[in-house]
Amino acid sequence: MAVILDGKSLAQKIKDQLKQEVEEYIKKGLRKPALAVILVGNDPASEVYVRNKRESCSYVGINSLFFHLSEDTTQEELLELIGKLNGDEDVDGILVQLPLPSHISTSEIIDAINPKKDVDGFHPINIGKLATGQDDGIIPCTPLGIWIMLKHYKIDILKKDVVIVGASNIVGKPMSLLFLKNEDSTVTICHRNTKDLAKHTKNAEILIVAVGKPNLITADMVKEGVVVIDVGINRLENGKLVGDTDFENIKEKASAITPVPGGVGPMTVASLLINTISIYRQKMGFSKHPLTEV
Ligand code: L34
Numbered sequence: 001m002a003v004i005l006d007g008k009s010l011a012q013k014i015k016d017q018l019k020q021e022v023e024e025y026i027k028k029g030l031r032k033p034a035l036a037v038i039l040v041g042n043d044p045a046s047e048v049y050v051r052n053k054r055e056s057c058s059y060v061g062i063n064s065l066f067f068h069l070s071e072d073t074t075q076e077e078l079l080e081l082i083g084k085l086n087g088d089e090d091v092d093g094i095l096v097q098l099p100l101p102s103h104i105s106t107s108e109i110i111d112a113i114n115p116k117k118d119v120d121g122f123h124p125i126n127i128g129k130l131a132t133g134q135d136d137g138i139i140p141c142t143p144l145g146i147w148i149m150l151k152h153y154k155i156d157i158l159k160k161d162v163v164i165v166g167a168s169n170i171v172g173k174p175m176s177l178l179f180l181k182n183e184d185s186t187v188t189i190c191h192r193n194t195k196d197l198a199k200h201t202k203n204a205e206i207l208i209v210a211v212g213k214p215n216l217i218t219a220d221m222v223k224e225g226v227v228v229i230d231v232g233i234n235r236l237e238n239g240k241l242v243g244d245t246d247f248e249n250i251k252e253k254a255s256a257i258t259p260v261p262g263g264v265g266p267m268t269v270a271s272l273l274i275n276t277i278s279i280y281r282q283k284m285g286f287s288k289h290p291l292t293e294v
Helices: 007-025 044-060 073-085 106-112 122-131 141-152 172-180 198-203 264-283
Strands: 033-039 063-069 095-097 162-166 186-190 206-209 229-230
Touching: 007 044, 007 122, 007 141, 007 229, 033 073, 044 063, 044 264, 063 073, 073 095, 073 106, 095 264, 106 162, 122 141, 122 162, 122 172, 141 162, 141 229, 141 264, 162 172, 172 186
Parallel strands: 033 063, 033 095, 162 186, 162 206, 206 229
Antiparallel strands: none
């Protein structure tokens, strides 16, 4: 039976640690760290994620400034807001929750965020730094959260065969760059045009799945002892939340697996807090946050 990688309780531990840390800054007479959160439209899943993020900010003592814009906001209006926040000394991080409505260009919006305030680490400068091993960039929250979880559970990645299913800019690609960073692991990335998905997943010692399809990965597609990180969050018609993998059957075969909910999701939120505080620390003249060390 697999060890269940409990992202929820690990995220809570991290939040408790960050809360203490922020109290120390306040005692020193510094202002609170501040994160601007922009949500365009009313996607119900995005509303849940943004609510979780803002509640977590408030718990640790990060000031979250919330900009909830209507679905018909123009790209120009959004760019204008980002420009203002870029220039605001008291705003440490800027987060634009994705996906954006289709009339707005996601890449033009991400490009407009000051890379130093890009808490999501999606800006080409930050992705480029991650790709070239420059340590002063910002690492995207989901990959960072997964990384911290693997370290916490002492899951060795050195020389492992890692298979990532899903090649998105926000999870699959940056995740692969993290595993490649010190030539730790051998990484395979699968995507919608992969010819024989099972051939690759059966080879995985660490399997990361970030697609958004319930039951995409079944027990026959993994090998005994695999570590499974399920990034998918799918709401079924009966309201149940499931990942991309057949948790019940795979847990009999895997050595470790993340649950959904309570796995990667809370770690993404915890990493957002870490990145915000790390930016703030650098601004205040401290070193970058130790939890961002990879
Ligand atoms: N800009 N957009 C930007 N940054 C991000 O880092 C994200 N992501 C993804 C979607 N869009 C983004 C998130 O915030 C996914 N994501 C995210 C955040 C939080 C949770 C899941 C995904 C989360 O809290 N999950 C809970 C359950 C939530 C529920 O009840 O629906 C969990 O336990 O998995």
